[in-house]
Amino acid sequence: MAGGAQGSGVDTAANIFGKACGYGGLYVFGRREYHSNIKGLHSYFHLRISPKEILANINDVDLLAAFDAETVVRHINEVVSEGGVIVDSKDINTKVLDIATLPPEFKEELVKFMKENNVGETLNDWLNHAKQKNVQVFPVPYMELLNQIGEKLGIEKISKITRMINVLTIGVSFALFKYDRSLAEKAVRATFSGKPKIAEMNVMALNHAYDYTEENFKNGFKHRLEKTAVDEKRLFLTGNQAVAMGKVLGGCRVQTYYPITPAADESEYLEAHQILKTGGEEEAIVVIQTEDEIAAVNSASGAALAGARAATSTSGPGFSLMAEGLSWAGHSEVPLVITYYQRGAPATGLPTRNGQADLRFAMHAGHGEFPRIILASGDIQECFYDAAKVFNLAEKYQMPVIHLLDKAMANCSQTYPVFDYGKFKIERGELLTEKDLEGKEYQRFRFTETGVSPRVVLGTKNGVHWYTGDEHNESGHISEEPLNRRLMVEKRMKKLELVKKEVPVEDKLKFYGDTDSENIVVSWGSPKGAIIESLEKLKQEGFSLGFMQVRLVHPLPAEDVKKALEGKKRIIDIEDNYTGQLGGIIKEKTGIAPNFHILKYTGRPMTTTEVYGALKAILTDKASERQVLMFGS
Amino acid sequence: MGLKPSDFRTDVFADWCPGCGDFGIMNGLHMAFAELGLEPHQIVVVSGIGCSGKEAHNVKAYGVHTLHGRTLPFATGIKVANPHLEVLAIGGDGDGLGIGAGHFVNTGRRNLDMTYIIHNNGVYGLTKGQASPTLQREMQTKSLPKPNINEAVNPVGLAIISGYTFVARSYAYDVRHLKEIIKQGIQHKGLAFIECLQPCPTYNNITTKAWYAGEDRKDPTTGKPQSRLYKLEETGFDPNVRDWAEDFQKKMAAMDKAREWGDRIPIGLFYKNELEPTFQERISNRIPFYMNRPPAKQKLGDENGFSTVDLTEFMEDLKTS
Numbered sequence: 001m002a003g004g005a006q007g008s009g010v011d012t013a014a015n016i017f018g019k020a021c022g023y024g025g026l027y028v029f030g031r032r033e034y035h036s037n038i039k040g041l042h043s044y045f046h047l048r049i050s051p052k053e054i055l056a057n058i059n060d061v062d063l064l065a066a067f068d069a070e071t072v073v074r075h076i077n078e079v080v081s082e083g084g085v086i087v088d089s090k091d092i093n094t095k096v097l098d099i100a101t102l103p104p105e106f107k108e109e110l111v112k113f114m115k116e117n118n119v120g121e122t123l124n125d126w127l128n129h130a131k132q133k134n135v136q137v138f139p140v141p142y143m144e145l146l147n148q149i150g151e152k153l154g155i156e157k158i159s160k161i162t163r164m165i166n167v168l169t170i171g172v173s174f175a176l177f178k179y180d181r182s183l184a185e186k187a188v189r190a191t192f193s194g195k196p197k198i199a200e201m202n203v204m205a206l207n208h209a210y211d212y213t214e215e216n217f218k219n220g221f222k223h224r225l226e227k228t229a230v231d232e233k234r235l236f237l238t239g240n241q242a243v244a245m246g247k248v249l250g251g252c253r254v255q256t257y258y259p260i261t262p263a264a265d266e267s268e269y270l271e272a273h274q275i276l277k278t279g280g281e282e283e284a285i286v287v288i289q290t291e292d293e294i295a296a297v298n299s300a301s302g303a304a305l306a307g308a309r310a311a312t313s314t315s316g317p318g319f320s321l322m323a324e325g326l327s328w329a330g331h332s333e334v335p336l337v338i339t340y341y342q343r344g345a346p347a348t349g350l351p352t353r354n355g356q357a358d359l360r361f362a363m364h365a366g367h368g369e370f371p372r373i374i375l376a377s378g379d380i381q382e383c384f385y386d387a388a389k390v391f392n393l394a395e396k397y398q399m400p401v402i403h404l405l406d407k408a409m410a411n412c413s414q415t416y417p418v419f420d421y422g423k424f425k426i427e428r429g430e431l432l433t434e435k436d437l438e439g440k441e442y443q444r445f446r447f448t449e450t451g452v453s454p455r456v457v458l459g460t461k462n463g464v465h466w467y468t469g470d471e472h473n474e475s476g477h478i479s480e481e482p483l484n485r486r487l488m489v490e491k492r493m494k495k496l497e498l499v500k501k502e503v504p505v506e507d508k509l510k511f512y513g514d515t516d517s518e519n520i521v522v523s524w525g526s527p528k529g530a531i532i533e534s535l536e537k538l539k540q541e542g543f544s545l546g547f548m549q550v551r552l553v554h555p556l557p558a559e560d561v562k563k564a565l566e567g568k569k570r571i572i573d574i575e576d577n578y579t580g581q582l583g584g585i586i587k588e589k590t591g592i593a594p595n596f597h598i599l600k601y602t603g604r605p606m607t608t609t610e611v612y613g614a615l616k617a618i619l620t621d622k623a624s625e626r627q628v629l630m631f632g633s
Numbered sequence: 634m635g636l637k638p639s640d641f642r643t644d645v646f647a648d649w650c651p652g653c654g655d656f657g658i659m660n661g662l663h664m665a666f667a668e669l670g671l672e673p674h675q676i677v678v679v680s681g682i683g684c685s686g687k688e689a690h691n692v693k694a695y696g697v698h699t700l701h702g703r704t705l706p707f708a709t710g711i712k713v714a715n716p717h718l719e720v721l722a723i724g725g726d727g728d729g730l731g732i733g734a735g736h737f738v739n740t741g742r743r744n745l746d747m748t749y750i751i752h753n754n755g756v757y758g759l760t761k762g763q764a765s766p767t768l769q770r771e772m773q774t775k776s777l778p779k780p781n782i783n784e785a786v787n788p789v790g791l792a793i794i795s796g797y798t799f800v801a802r803s804y805a806y807d808v809r810h811l812k813e814i815i816k817q818g819i820q821h822k823g824l825a826f827i828e829c830l831q832p833c834p835t836y837n838n839i840t841t842k843a844w845y846a847g848e849d850r851k852d853p854t855t856g857k858p859q860s861r862l863y864k865l866e867e868t869g870f871d872p873n874v875r876d877w878a879e880d881f882q883k884k885m886a887a888m889d890k891a892r893e894w895g896d897r898i899p900i901g902l903f904y905k906n907e908l909e910p911t912f913q914e915r916i917s918n919r920i921p922f923y924m925n926r927p928p929a930k931q932k933l934g935d936e937n938g939f940s941t942v943d944l945t946e947f948m949e950d951l952k953t954s
Binding site for chain 1: 643645672673674675677679682687689690693694695696697698699700703705706707708709710711712713714715717718735736738739916919920922923926927928929930931932933934935937938939940941942943944945946947948951952953954
């Protein structure tokens with residue numbers, strides 16, 4: 001784990017570290033935590049590294065690289081016995097309660113901890129306390145090392161290179177792990193690929209710290225990182241990046257957005273890569289930063305009516321503003337895609353933290369009754385494929401599709417084999433061209449068996465038609481006639497039946513573990529990784545447990561859900577919210593209610609350690625019906 | 634053989650009050666489209682909410698009757714997706730300058746090549762006559778319980794400082810003038826704003842047709858009413874910016890004209906600048922083939938529907954082996 005003040009390069013350090021591990025054939029899972037702040041407040045990146053595939057984080061920290069004193073007090077108790085802490089020598093005498101960025105309610109916790117454990121007020125006292133638990137402390141004089149590098153480079157102003165503290169800690173870490181330093185060099189160069197001068201400075205810092213560590217900590221460190229050979233191509237990417245690539249694959253050619261955490265990174269990434277190579281002529285995605293989310297959703301609808309595959313990307317507060325536009329799109333049968341990254345809510349909430357409390361909101365936002373699809377991804381790979389699939393769903397069924405994600409997936413980074421995307425098929429549904437329309441009278445909202453009327457995009461010859469937010473007749477003109485109204489409502493709503501019938505099984509529900517067991521977990525979204533890992537661990541211990549991941553959360557495939565849950569002894573609902581929203585929806589649609597809940601609403605994603613613990617408590621009859629998880633700073 | 638104005642009619646009953654200015658604006662649109670030689674499928678009329686919003690249904694062209702205040706965002710998305718469409722946004726004064734004021738200003742920053750017409754009658758007609766953002770302070774139109782407590786927005790002035798590159802005003806009962814202004818607006822390279830003054834015969838009993846016509850101020854010698862409206866083009870006013878060096882001065886002159894109200898109200902073209910790059914040109918600077926293959930015209934898949942996008946470049950940066 002690397003931690004420090006926001007703006008001090010924690011993110012960059014973690015990415016370099018993760019990349020370097022990836023180059024060595026290792027799997028990486030990274031969790032990024034940061035405050036809603038530009039500079040100064042605490043942020044950290046927790047990387048879990050293994051030669052085997054990993055799907056989530058755990059609580060334990062083997063090595064903590066602290067850029068500053070706050071990182072030590074925040075995380076030292078997460079460091080395991082025989083783990084280590086890299087700390088700036090100059091911070092050793094810092095009085096922990098003097099750290100300016102600590103909020104009062106956290107200081108209270110510290111005071112309590114100090115009293116209970118008889119720990120003194122300086123960082124050194126804290127480090128000594130850790131040493132008693134067999135944690136190794138590695139004090140490194142960051143500024144001294146930087147001065148030496150500055151001298152070598154002929155740089156007088158050290159302030160210019162203090163940003164490299166992050167790379168120093170990478171050098172120290174890899175030296176302790178005895179990891180191949182050339183891979184770290186490669187990762188540094190890749191990270192600063194556009195800036196060769198800066199890259200070389202950082203390589204120098206990396207090596208200087210590596211050498212310093214080898215010389216000064218001869219007793220070494222228990223943990224090792226060893227590279228392994230791999231024969232497959234792998235990626236190390238975030239959910240935001242996966243979604244952006246998926247959208248491009250799915251044919252998204254207009255993306256609108258208003259800056260909001262944690263969605264904006266996706267749009268920026270798209271804009272940076274806006275020219276697209278294809279098998280034929282180049283294509284491109286136009287990214288528009290609008291004046292607000294109201295404009296974002298409605299511009300996306302406009303673009304969709306004109307025939308472009310269009311999307312907007314946002315999180316809770318932005319989606320709140322989109323509610324009216326969503327209702328219009330549902331009513332006018334617009335193939336609109338909204339990528340919805342949930343974050344800690346309500347209100348501004350925890351803008352940079354995780355949450356899954358918007359499921360019911362996504363289901364019900366917008367006035368009136370109209371059809372929509374909500375597809376929830378559970379990991380970064382699903383983020384990619386689903387981001388492409390949602391455009392097919394939107395156009396085939398002519399309705400808004402919400403791709404429901406969360407901050408944990410947006411900002412986590414994970415290793416995957418290179419995505420195999422060559423078989424993705426663009427399905428535009430019933431779309432008529434100028435030729436199809438020749439000599440025919442066209443009506444946009446013609447009543448049909450399925451409720452889906454053949455679509456024509458704006459500008460098509462022979463296809464002039466109208467849209468209105470008022471109730472319309474088949475031509476798209478305003479109509480308040482009761483019979484027409486009834487038929488139009490039914491036309492729109494019955495499309496959901498088609499969705500339930502046609503969406504492939506694996507996009508509705510996914511099953512893991514022992515589904516014949518009398519115990520089953522139900523969940524959706526980012527807890528997936530921690531659940532699957534927990535299942536495996538529990539299986540090794542002889543516990544039998546299945547897991548149903550709900551992907552099509554709306555319209556819920558109630559029959560299939562019912563079949564999976566009927567007769568189970570323990571149905572355990574796991575979600576990052578207070579009320580167990582998916583559990584409630586399942587109860588409403590199937591009559592079967594989960595009898596256990598594992599919930600978390602601290603804004604920090606679930607770890608395998610805590611999910612495993614909570615599940616084991618349930619399986620051994622030691623748990624209450626409701627367990628609330630707390631791990632994570 | 635070109636189309637006639639009547640070819641742009643629909644068989645939808647126009648349900649405005651007798652004497653409503655919307656009839657004039659509707660006719661102005663029909664005439665302008667016909668005279669420009671446009672065909673219905675090339676045009677998209679995007680409208681907002683209110684009496685004016687229904688106008689989209691009375692024009693035979695693609696019509697998108699949207700949400701209150703959101704006309705411009707919809708129009709923006711349509712135009713960006715397919716820049717070859719002739720996009721006209723129309724809406725009321727409350728729609729564009731009250732609930733949609735943020736979009737009014739920000740759309741000005743983009744200079745999309747489209748036309749926006751605001752129907753300005755000073756009231757919210759469809760909700761029975763509340764004060765709109767353009768009603769002057771202390772005015773008390775018929776259904777207001779108290780005189781209007783808010784100052785009025787100046788639509789022409791706001792358009793000029795927001796970056797609209799064609800800013801004009803016309804009058805719903807002078808259909809010839811209006812259709813000429815609409816034609817100019819459509820032909821303008823960039824974002825055109827047209828404020829169309831319009832009486833509301835039902836709820837605005839102050840700025841009525843008779844008031845605009847000056848029937849309360851008859852010439853003492855001839856006994857003829859003296860219209861409050863006068864045409865800028867007849868005064869030698871030159872709104873055209875031919876060189877960036879004269880832009881500021883032209884804007885100031887237009888602002889000065891925009892302040893005139895009461896007994897002398899200018900109509901016509903206040904400001905026009907085709908030097909400012911359009912949004913399409915700005916996008917084309919980044920995507921050179923944008924006009925040839927805009928978002929709505931891209932193929933997406935091969936003949937069998939398989940996506941042909943090559944993600945190699947995306948993935949290259951992310952590869953670890």
